[in-house]
Amino acid sequence: xxxxxxxxxxxxxxxxxxxxxxxxxxxxxxxxxxxxxxxxxxxxxxxxxxxxxxxxxxxxxxxxxxxxxxxxxxxxxxxxxxxxxxxxxxxxxxxxxxxxxxxxxxxxxxxxxxxxxxxxxxxxxxxxxxxxxxxxxxxxxxxxxxxxxxxxxxxxxxxxxxxxxxxxxxxxxxxxxxxxxxxxxxxxxxxxxxxxxxxxxxxxxxxxxxxxxxxxxxxxxxxxxxxxxxxxxxxxxxxxxxxxxxxxxxxxxxxxxxxxxxxxxxxxxxxxxxxxxxxxxxxxxxxxxxxxxxxxxxxxxxxxxxxxxxxxxxxxxx
Numbered sequence: 588x589x590x591x592x593x594x595x596x597x598x599x600x601x602x603x604x605x606x607x608x609x610x611x612x613x614x615x616x617x618x619x620x621x622x623x624x625x626x627x628x629x630x631x632x633x634x635x636x637x638x639x640x641x642x643x644x645x646x647x648x649x650x651x652x653x654x655x656x657x658x659x660x661x662x663x664x665x666x667x668x669x670x671x672x673x674x675x676x677x678x679x680x681x682x683x684x685x686x687x688x689x690x691x692x693x694x695x696x697x698x699x700x701x702x703x704x705x706x707x708x709x710x711x712x713x714x715x716x717x718x719x720x721x722x723x724x725x726x727x728x729x730x731x732x733x734x735x736x737x738x739x740x741x742x743x744x745x746x747x748x749x750x751x752x753x754x755x756x757x758x759x760x761x762x763x764x765x766x767x768x769x770x771x772x773x774x775x776x777x778x779x780x781x782x783x784x785x786x787x788x789x790x791x792x793x794x795x796x797x798x799x800x801x802x803x804x805x806x807x808x809x810x811x812x813x814x815x816x817x818x819x820x821x822x823x824x825x826x827x828x829x830x831x832x833x834x835x836x837x838x839x840x841x842x843x844x845x846x847x848x849x850x851x852x853x854x855x856x857x858x859x860x861x862x863x864x865x866x867x868x869x870x871x872x873x874x875x876x877x878x879x880x881x882x883x884x885x886x887x888x889x890x891x892x893x894x895x896x897x898x899x900x901x902x903x904x905x
Contacts, residue, residue, distance in 0.1 A: 635651040636701065639705070642706075652664065655691070658687050671707065674725060675724065680706075685705070686731075687732075714756070716756065726787070730887065732854075766804070776860045778802075779799060780799060781798070788896060792899060796849075797846070798846050800842055805838075805841065807836060818861070820858065821875070830860070852897065857895075858894065
């Protein structure tokens, strides 16, 4: 894919300082969220509980977890024991399907600190088209985590992986249909590694430098060649890439190198595209900063590009 072009040092320094300030705010928000979760803990939440999970073939697996662990964390443990990927696990308490964000302490364990036995069944596989777009089984869980952190309301379709995938697929098809019919100002973005691999989910450690290429296209309304367009790539509330600035025609392709630093706080962040019709890129970025002051789950799926998962490496206790 070639190297990344150099930029004026003063410009890079100014943008780096702006991004660092925004990341500081995101980090403070993430810390506040974690503190709120910790403040809800009771002393007994520090003691592990025993979890027994029965599979449909009769096999039973036991593991220990903390009461404030979520069902999603429990699935990660079970994946190593059962060989069933976490994204395909469905855990039932009786006939009730347990949501990923539910904490184990909400399941009312007995005096021996043992939870009622859970049942593990297999959920639907990942659609083949999702693999082609660079996504994996973490996609639905990322979306649920993002809504849980940034929205007070959880839409009903969020409970079902099939509906999550279908909603995304339908929007992608609709977007392509609009491009063929030249309906409205339109754009499309995919992230690609140096090796040419499409990445719908980008994984990084805190403060890790990330280098990708944003490939896609942008078009004017009905092919009209008079409107000036800007297209930005953003992570939550800060711009990480200037993808296009100019007057597109019917469907102008672009391939823009992107380099940015991952946030310092662990978590799930949304990569999304922001289009505007300003005179210059400077104006478009200024309006972006005014409009987008908080992370917005409602940008999915219309502006969605992918997920950035930031996770600290495990601590070596040896």
